[in-house]
Amino acid sequence: MPxxxxxxxxxxxxxxxxxxxxxxxxxIRKKNRRDLTLVELAPGSRAAGVFTQNRCCAAPVTLCxxxxxxxxxxxxLVINTGIANAATGEQGMxxxxxxxxxVAQTLGCKSDDVLPFSTGVILEHLxxxxxxxxxxxxxxxxxxxxxxxxAHAIMTTDTVAKAASRRIVLDGKTVTIxxxxxxxxxxxxxxATMLGFVATDAGLAPELLAGLAKDAADVSFNxxxxxxDTSTNDxxxxxxxxxxxxxxxxxxxxxxxxxxxxxIAVAQELxxxxxxxxxxxxxxxxxxxxxxxxxxxxxxxxxxxxxxPLVKTAFFASDPNLGxxxxxxxxxxxxxxxxxxxxxxxxxxxxxxxVSENGGRAASYREEDGSRIMKEAEITVRVDLGRGQSxxxxxxxxxxxxxxxxxxxxxx
Amino acid sequence: MPxxxxxxxxxxxxxxxxxxxxxxxxxIRKKNRRDLTLVELAPGSRAAGVFTQNRCCAAPVTLCxxxxxxxxxxxxLVINTGIANAATGEQGMxxxxxxxxxVAQTLGCKSDDVLPFSTGVILEHLxxxxxxxxxxxxxxxxxxxxxxxxAHAIMTTDTVAKAASRRIVLDGKTVTIxxxxxxxxxxxxxxATMLGFVATDAGLAPELLAGLAKDAADVSFNxxxxxxDTSTNDxxxxxxxxxxxxxxxxxxxxxxxxxxxxxIAVAQELxxxxxxxxxxxxxxxxxxxxxxxxxxxxxxxxxxxxxxPLVKTAFFASDPNLGxxxxxxxxxxxxxxxxxxxxxxxxxxxxxxxVSENGGRAASYREEDGSRIMKEAEITVRVDLGRGQSxxxxxxxxxxxxxxxxxxxxxx
Numbered sequence: 001m002p003x004x005x006x007x008x009x010x011x012x013x014x015x016x017x018x019x020x021x022x023x024x025x026x027x028i029r030k031k032n033r034r035d036l037t038l039v040e041l042a043p044g045s046r047a048a049g050v051f052t053q054n055r056c057c058a059a060p061v062t063l064c065x066x067x068x069x070x071x072x073x074x075x076x077l078v079i080n081t082g083i084a085n086a087a088t089g090e091q092g093m094x095x096x097x098x099x100x101x102x103v104a105q106t107l108g109c110k111s112d113d114v115l116p117f118s119t120g121v122i123l124e125h126l127x128x129x130x131x132x133x134x135x136x137x138x139x140x141x142x143x144x145x146x147x148x149x150x151a152h153a154i155m156t157t158d159t160v161a162k163a164a165s166r167r168i169v170l171d172g173k174t175v176t177i178x179x180x181x182x183x184x185x186x187x188x189x190x191x192a193t194m195l196g197f198v199a200t201d202a203g204l205a206p207e208l209l210a211g212l213a214k215d216a217a218d219v220s221f222n223x224x225x226x227x228x229d230t231s232t233n234d235x236x237x238x239x240x241x242x243x244x245x246x247x248x249x250x251x252x253x254x255x256x257x258x259x260x261x262x263x264i265a266v267a268q269e270l271x272x273x274x275x276x277x278x279x280x281x282x283x284x285x286x287x288x289x290x291x292x293x294x295x296x297x298x299x300x301x302x303x304x305x306x307x308x309p310l311v312k313t314a315f316f317a318s319d320p321n322l323g324x325x326x327x328x329x330x331x332x333x334x335x336x337x338x339x340x341x342x343x344x345x346x347x348x349x350x351x352x353x354x355v356s357e358n359g360g361r362a363a364s365y366r367e368e369d370g371s372r373i374m375k376e377a378e379i380t381v382r383v384d385l386g387r388g389q390s391x392x393x394x395x396x397x398x399x400x401x402x403x404x405x406x407x408x409x410x411x412x
Numbered sequence: 413m414p415x416x417x418x419x420x421x422x423x424x425x426x427x428x429x430x431x432x433x434x435x436x437x438x439x440i441r442k443k444n445r446r447d448l449t450l451v452e453l454a455p456g457s458r459a460a461g462v463f464t465q466n467r468c469c470a471a472p473v474t475l476c477x478x479x480x481x482x483x484x485x486x487x488x489l490v491i492n493t494g495i496a497n498a499a500t501g502e503q504g505m506x507x508x509x510x511x512x513x514x515v516a517q518t519l520g521c522k523s524d525d526v527l528p529f530s531t532g533v534i535l536e537h538l539x540x541x542x543x544x545x546x547x548x549x550x551x552x553x554x555x556x557x558x559x560x561x562x563a564h565a566i567m568t569t570d571t572v573a574k575a576a577s578r579r580i581v582l583d584g585k586t587v588t589i590x591x592x593x594x595x596x597x598x599x600x601x602x603x604a605t606m607l608g609f610v611a612t613d614a615g616l617a618p619e620l621l622a623g624l625a626k627d628a629a630d631v632s633f634n635x636x637x638x639x640x641d642t643s644t645n646d647x648x649x650x651x652x653x654x655x656x657x658x659x660x661x662x663x664x665x666x667x668x669x670x671x672x673x674x675x676i677a678v679a680q681e682l683x684x685x686x687x688x689x690x691x692x693x694x695x696x697x698x699x700x701x702x703x704x705x706x707x708x709x710x711x712x713x714x715x716x717x718x719x720x721p722l723v724k725t726a727f728f729a730s731d732p733n734l735g736x737x738x739x740x741x742x743x744x745x746x747x748x749x750x751x752x753x754x755x756x757x758x759x760x761x762x763x764x765x766x767v768s769e770n771g772g773r774a775a776s777y778r779e780e781d782g783s784r785i786m787k788e789a790e791i792t793v794r795v796d797l798g799r800g801q802s803x804x805x806x807x808x809x810x811x812x813x814x815x816x817x818x819x820x821x822x823x824x
Contacts (some may be wrong), residue, residue: 055749056742056771087738089752091770122735124771156732185722227721229736230743309721310597310637310819317820321527323534324641326499332643337467340501360501361469404813407722408729 001283003397005276007151007161014165014176015144017201018042018241022141023153026134028127029120036131038138039077039197040107045241046206047074047115048213054233059084059096060116061233067100067112075109076118077237079195080136081156081182083375085118085126087233095126102132106139114276117195119182151180154195158184160277164269166262169253173246175202177262181270185226185279185407196221196236198266202259203242205367207247210320212260219305220267224395226278227403228307233348238263275395280402283315286380290391297334298385298392301401304332305381305394312399315379320370322346322355325381334385341386348376348404415696415789415809417688420647421561426577426588427556429613430454430653434553438546439530440539442682445564448543448640450550450611451489452519457653458618459486459527460625464646470498471508473647479524483812484618487521488651490528490547491607492592493568497530497538498644501652514544516550517743520679529607530640531568531594531645563592568605569818570596572689576681579673582667585658587614589674593682597638597691597819599637608648610678614671615654618660623674625650632679636807639815640719650675687807695727700790702803716744717793717806719801720753724811727791734767734784736757737793746797753798760788773808 019041026036041047050067051061068074070296078099085092100114119124141149151161165178176400179198183395196217204208204212217236248256276284287305308328325344330337340359345352353369354362373379431453438448453459461480463473480486491510497504512526529536553561563573577590591610608629616624629648660668688696699717704710717723720740726733737756742749752771757764757782765781766774785791 054739054742055746056751056754084735087751087768087772088736089770092772121733122739123768124735125773130753200704228740229720229722229739230740232735232739234584252533308641308817310641313816313819316816321533321645322504323496323499323536326468327466327534327641327644330644332465332467334467339468339499342468355536356499356502360499360504361537399817401813403727404728404816407725408731 001275002160003281005160005273008163010148012146012165013147013163013178014167014179016241017243018029018045019199020142021146021150022138022143023146023149024134024137024141025078026080026130028130031305033182035081036138037079037153038135038142039150040142041075041239042241042243043073043075045074045239046204046209047237047239047294048210049235049237050213050217050325052231052261054230054232056087056232058084058118058233059088059092059232060085061235063096063100063406064095064235067115071112073113075113075305076103077197078103078130079154080118080399081154082120083118083124084120084122084233085127086122088125088223091125095128099126102135106135115237117235118385119154119195122232128159128183147178147180154180154182156182156275158182162270162273162277164266166266167252168262169257170246170258171258173244175200175244175246175259175268176234179270182272183274184277196267196270198263199239199241199242200259200263201241203247204240207250208256208403209238209240212263216264216267223393224271224275224301225306226275226397267288271302275397279334279395279406280400282400283398284378285315285396287387287394287396287400288380288391289383291386291388292390293388295390295392296303298390300334301329301332301383301385302392304328305395309399315374315398316400318374320367320374322370326356329383330407339384343384343386344368345382346373347380347382348373348378352382414572414689415693417572417685419777420575420577421496422557422560424577425559425575425590426579428588428590428653429535430457431611431653432554432556433562434550434555435558435561436549436553438492440492440540440542446561447493447567448550449491449562450515450554450603450639451546451562452554453487453651454653454655455485455570456488457651458616458621459651461647461649462625462629464643466642466644468499468644470496470645471504472497472530473645474505475512476527476647479527483524485525486527487585488515488519489609490515490526491566492530492543492597493566495530495536495538496530496532496534496645498534503537507540510531511543514547518547521594523614527649529647531566531567531607531613531655533568534644542653543791559592565595566592568594569691570594572687574682574685574689576678578678580670580674582658582670585656587612587656587658587671589678591678591682593686595686596689608679608682610675611651611653611658612671612675613653615659616652620660620663620668620691621650621652621770624675628676628679631676632683636683636687637715637718638687638809645650646792684807687809690809691818692812694780694812695810696790697727697810699806699808699810700803701795703796703798703800704802705800707804708800710802711806712746713741713744713797714739714804716807718808721811727786727810727813732779732786734782738768738824741795755796755798757794758782758785760785760791764794
């Protein structure tokens with residue numbers, strides 16, 4: 001059960017002019033489930049993406065990078081679940097190329113204008129024949145209103161489909177931003193998450209779009225962790241079709257900040273949905289680290305807390321065994337950290353309690369306050385490093401029996 | 413249940429001339445258990461230690477460093493379980509100093525000659541009154557044959573006591589090396605583990621002893637991980653009493669290498685015992701990474717594999733979902749790693765199977781071979797990075813329901 005998250009209703013996911021989505025059952029790894037998604041983009045659409053930094057990155061990630069560098073006119077995305085097509089060598093690259101060629105033939109565009117995405121088991125080969133055989137059905141299903149179905153079709157261990165949508169009116173023109181994401185485990189994105197797609201019908205100059213993809217990832221998918229494992233397939237793509245009639249050519253445009261903010265809001269909602277649906281999660285934890293010397297050291301501390309199995313099992317147990325948070329701060333890698341300058345608060349529902357200061361337990365801290373807050377489903381850990389002005393936020397979840405169960409049973 | 417490890421019988425733990433150990437029930441956190449250990453060392457004994465790099469280190473760790481810098485004649489160790497005396501601020505430092513002063517009074521030595529150690533819950537205060545009240549009983553219990561009892565008295569979530577012993581004869585003189593350790597969770601030592609003590613009755617020059625403590629830690633306690641959490645209290649101390657009559661004054665001494673090797677063997681046995689008794693462990697995993705450009709990059713890869721919750725749950729499930737190992741290698745932090753040069757083998761019981769090469773699954777790999785090996789209790793993952801001559805080894809365990817259970821219930 002995800003923590004305070006439900007998939008928006010189909011009618012709450014506004015269509016984006018220039019984007020149609022279709023899904024099909026291709027039987028890639030399991031039968032009787034929609035495991036193939038085709039996204040068709042109108043001519044003139046632009047796309048920018050950020051991808052996993054994992055050195056064993058998947059074949060489709062390599063090909064996405066290649067196509068984004070070559071093509072100015074991305075016309076389709078093709079996404080399969082079941083098999084990640086990662087650690088598959090030359091055969092994997094051929095499978096990804098064959099997939100793009102088949103999509104190009106199906107939709108009447110060039111191979112280079114197709115971006116491929118895969119998610120699922122690593123080290124197994126993609127059954128390209130079955131995938132390609134599923135394309136006609138996916139094409140038949142193409143519809144601007146199929147965001148909801150597409151959000152379902154890209155799921156793996158996810159328990160809910162993840163989607164978000166915004167409409168803003170600028171200069172009398174309605175601009176829509178809609179996105180979907182998937183992911184629940186192997187989540188510690190390093191540039192992007194498993195799969196995230198956000199489309200807008202605003203027109204965006206290429207350099208603005210590329211910067212926005214990076215900036216949006218940095219404050220959304222790059223701020224989450226479920227288990228600290230950076231996936232081989234992380235991909236986050238922002239698409240701008242320009243079909244709304246609103247075109248933004250430079251960062252000086254009066255509407256740039258409004259569109260940027262809306263895209264980032266959608267990306268953050270999608271990224272947080274992944275943590276809320278983190279494998280086995282029962283709690284949603286926000287870790288805010290401030291007063292750091294650099295943003296990088298704040299991130300190190302936030303991730304040390306967010307990754308610690310001891311901290312995460314304490315949250316699962318609702319046990320205010322908060323010394324574990326101090327231990328994580330201490331080993332986060334700030335070599336000259338003065339532990340006596342660190343403060344730690346625990347908060348929920350607008351309440352915040354000072355837990356630790358001066359290198360020890362705060363005099364005002366009472367165990368019953370910690371216990372009460374630890375029982376909440378949404379908890380904030382706030383840390384003040386007492387060494388500067390920088391800050392960083394990470395979203396994570398707790399660590400339960402079900403995480404082990406899900407990952408011990410994944411392939412069975 | 414630890415993986416292939418049982419505490420040696422009392423008679424297999426040879427006394428070390430110049431070392432006596434006594435334990436007592438001080439009721440520090442729970443009643444009716446021996447939670448206080450006193451170790452008395454003969455005059456002229458030397459000690460050297462390595463300690464946690466955690467910046468929120470415990471008060472006793474700070475005091476150990478201080479006393480080792482001042483004193484040339486360590487005369488006693490005092491160890492309590494239940495409360496870690498970490499993140500306890502000024503009051504924690506006073507508690508550690510008061511403890512040393514009381515031990516000094518009990519045994520008739522100087523405060524500076526006492527090394528204090530604590531392990532247990534962080535962020536709670538040490539009940540010094542109860543600890544000090546327990547010292548007379550611990551003194552009465554002092555005996556050269558009490559290594560076995562001391563190994564039990566320093567346990568926390570450990571399910572077995574950990575001890576190891578060796579005897580070597582050099583120049584007709586019998587030299588004994590005996591050690592004990594504790595730890596099962598919050599284990600990712602960074603210079604040392606929770607608590608490890610090794611004593612020998614060889615005499616060792618101060619610079620040899622200091623180097624040996626560091627070298628032994630580097631190939632034993634610094635090569636293990638249970639959950640990636642570096643403790644606030646990690647301490648590893650090597651003691652040389654000189655009472656065997658064999659004195660080694662320089663690295664050129666003919667017996668130096670034999671003593672060094674025996675101390676390292678005891679340290680490795682104690683470190684591996686911690687992993688075998690890792691919280692919830694059902695398997696003992698050796699990760700060997702070779703052909704790296706530097707030892708440091710080999711360690712990064714070995715720890716990425718050893719820490720990955722996904723790899724560890726796959727071992728728990730006996731599921732050869734080995735793509736997770738490649739994902740961990742890929743995100744380990746070698747920015748210029750060529751994934752096509754990496755090879756991965758899985759082995760057990762003298763058998764070894766090539767799993768991956770050329771960036772994908774090895775042509776010869778068969779799933780039934782992987783499945784068979786994954787069912788074993790002792791498994792080796794061997795990685796060849798294909799970029800140099802360096803290597804590193806890390807020992808770890810799998811990740812089971814019981815890890816979550818133990819750490820969710822720890823304080824209850």
